[in-house]
Amino acid sequence: MKNNATTKYRSQKLTTLKLKKESTIRKMEADGWELTEVVDGKLQTTLHFRKPVKPINMKIAIPAAIATVALLATAGIQSVLEERPDEEESVAAPHSQSSTPSPSNTRAFTAPDSMAPASTIPSERSEASAFPTPSPSSLGIITAENNPEFAEIxxxxxxxxxxxxDFASTYDGGTVSFDGFIVNILxxxxxxxxxxxLISPGNFSETSQKGxxxxxxxxxxxxxxxxPADDPAESIYVGQNLHFEAEIESFDQNSCLFYLDPIKTTSR
Structure with missing residues (x-):
C-alpha cells in the first residue's frame, strides 16, 4: 500500500453561485479533483478541491529516454547508409563525350511514367484555387447576428x-464576440x-443559465x-455583466468547458 503521507496535492479554490454548486462539483470531480471543503455564503459558495500530483517514475522515464536516443541514432546511421550507394554510383559513372548529355542532365528532362502529362497540371491547379478553404481570419468577428451556428449554441x-x-472544431482559431457574465472565479x-x-452568455441570473x-x-x-484604457478593471467579480471578444481555442468534451483566449473585454 502506498504511503499517503508522501502524496503531493495541487489545491484549487473556486467561488461560484450557489445554484451552480452541484454542477460545478460534478465537473471538477469528473476532471479528477477531490472536494475537501464547502463554504456557503448568501449568494455564493466557495469550494476547495485538491488533486494528487503524479510523480515521475524514474525507473520508466530513464530507460525510455535512453531507448529514444538509441532509436534516433540508429535512424541517422540507416539514413547515411541508404544515401551512400547513390554517391558511389555518381563517382563511378564513366565520363562520356562532350556532345552527350550527362546522366544527371538526362534525369532532369525525363519524366517518370507515373507523372501526369504536363497539359493536365494547369487545369488541376486552377480547380484547387477556385474553391479555397476559408480561414478563421477571413470570416471576420463571429457574432450571434452574423452566424446562425453561434446564435444556436x-x-x-x-x-x-x-x-x-462541432462549432469549436469548425471555427477553431476564429474570433467570437458576445455579451456574457462571470459565473465563477477560480x-x-x-x-x-x-x-x-468561467463565463456564461447573456445577462447575470440566479435562476437560469443557457449556452x-x-x-x-x-x-x-x-x-x-x-x-480598454478608458475603462480599466482593477478587479472582477461573480455576477458581473461584460462584453467579451475572444479567440476560439478548444472544447473539452469531458468537462464540457469551451476554452477561449481573451482579446478584448468591456463593461456594459
Whole structure:
C-alpha cells in the first residue's frame, strides 16, 4: 500500500453561485479533483478541491529516454547508409563525350511514367484555387447576428451539447464576440493575481443559465483580459455583466468547458 503521507496535492479554490454548486462539483470531480471543503455564503459558495500530483517514475522515464536516443541514432546511421550507394554510383559513372548529355542532365528532362502529362497540371491547379478553404481570419468577428451556428449554441440548454463541440472544431482559431457574465472565479494556488474565469452568455441570473461554459484559463484580469484604457478593471467579480471578444481555442468534451483566449473585454 502506498504511503499517503508522501502524496503531493495541487489545491484549487473556486467561488461560484450557489445554484451552480452541484454542477460545478460534478465537473471538477469528473476532471479528477477531490472536494475537501464547502463554504456557503448568501449568494455564493466557495469550494476547495485538491488533486494528487503524479510523480515521475524514474525507473520508466530513464530507460525510455535512453531507448529514444538509441532509436534516433540508429535512424541517422540507416539514413547515411541508404544515401551512400547513390554517391558511389555518381563517382563511378564513366565520363562520356562532350556532345552527350550527362546522366544527371538526362534525369532532369525525363519524366517518370507515373507523372501526369504536363497539359493536365494547369487545369488541376486552377480547380484547387477556385474553391479555397476559408480561414478563421477571413470570416471576420463571429457574432450571434452574423452566424446562425453561434446564435444556436448560445441558446443551448445543455453545456455538453455536441453542437458546441462541432462549432469549436469548425471555427477553431476564429474570433467570437458576445455579451456574457462571470459565473465563477477560480484562484490558483501560489498565484496572487492569476485566476481561471468561467463565463456564461447573456445577462447575470440566479435562476437560469443557457449556452456553453466559456473559460479563460490562467489570466490576470487587469492585464490579459484587455480592458480598454478608458475603462480599466482593477478587479472582477461573480455576477458581473461584460462584453467579451475572444479567440476560439478548444472544447473539452469531458468537462464540457469551451476554452477561449481573451482579446478584448468591456463593461456594459
Amino acid at each position: 448560445l441558446n443551448e440548454k445543455s453545456e455538453c451539447s455536441p453542437l458546441i463541440k 484562484k490558483l494556488e501560489g498565484y496572487r493575481t492569476v485566476v481561471d474565469v 456553453p461554459y466559456f473559460k479563460f484559463e490562467e489570466v490576470q484580469p487587469a492585464v490579459s483580459m484587455h480592458f
